[in-house]
Amino acid sequence: MPQKELDISLSDFLAVSATELITPIELLSVDTIFREIPNWTSLNALLLISRLNELTGVFISSSDLADIRTLGELYALVVNKQNGTL
């Protein structure tokens, strides 16, 4: 079994987002609308969701993504799901 997943900090979340979306980290913030990131392709989005799952154990669905717009909202979703508040 994989080790117990750890909490993810906002800075780690943005760093992971930058890596998987092949985007300089300085261009990303909690206010970034993720669908407007030029490298937000279906494959890169899947890679980000997969990496977040690996790090936190949280599963994000397409309907979860449909309800949010920004990276900050995605981060909040991950944290809330991890804490069991969603």
Added chain:
Amino acid sequence: MALCSISGLCVKGVVTLCPSNEEDNFDLPFLSDEEKRALVNHTGIRYRRKVHQNERVSDYFEQGVGALVDLVQWNITDVDVLVCVSQPKETQIPSISNQLHGKLNLTNEAMCFDINSGCSGYPYGLHVVGAMLKTLNKPSAKALLCVGDFSSQLIEENDKSTVPIFSDAVSVSAIELDESIKHISYFNLETIGKGQKAITMENNYMRLNGIDVFSYAVQFVPQHIKKLLEYSNNESTLPEVFILHQANKLINDSIVKRIGISEELAPSTLYDFGNTASASIPITLGKFCEKQQIQTAVLCGFGVGFSIGSALVHLPQNFAYLHINT
């Protein structure tokens, strides 16, 4: 009845068939070079097989049955059950198995029917034909299990989500009931219907929601396989190989990691064959058995439904395999 078992079930041999027409993901016209590299790296898929638009799954099944009965030295008139697992674009009337019965020399006593199932179709089909054979009360009852799809006929030409992934192939398996075999085959058959929108037909084309397929597969498949191993009391002694449906590398690697087995125990045929839907298990099993003789294997299919099926099977020493490029 998610967990069940069948004694005496023997997979005597498998024939897999692919069109010889091969496509290379590095030649895809609608992706940049960077996207192509990332795609091949993360999906693990380089080559795909593609039939012509006028080719039919039933013709491949027919060719496969002909090759298989020679391979396992069966007389076609001894076949008691013929089951075809496929999801063609248009409803087949009569069923594919009935069409095949009309072309082959099966007897009128042979039961023939189709199962509408996708990537979990092989373990489901194996269970269904096994259960049918058990009801016959006949020594050495025999079944032919035909599975596979021409996915290229279901997808839109420039769909970035499906075109680089799906590939065309079918397989035909010879299943025999041999009560002298002491081994028991174990099955776990499950459905998570809330995931039905992960793969659907929309506007006459198959659509794949990669994020949802990932989430359902990685969330449910590892525990599904663990349940099978627990049920078969095989948790501590791992089967020799885990043949997973070849979805894509990202999904399969995540599943393997969560089951807690080494990558070598879960061979891949993604690079050369892509995602061949329900035929991916027999192709991967056959290719593995070409290199290494095995006695036990977990076969696990998952996908459209969202459906998950797995089987722990024992293969005979003289298990026969043949791959045909048509």
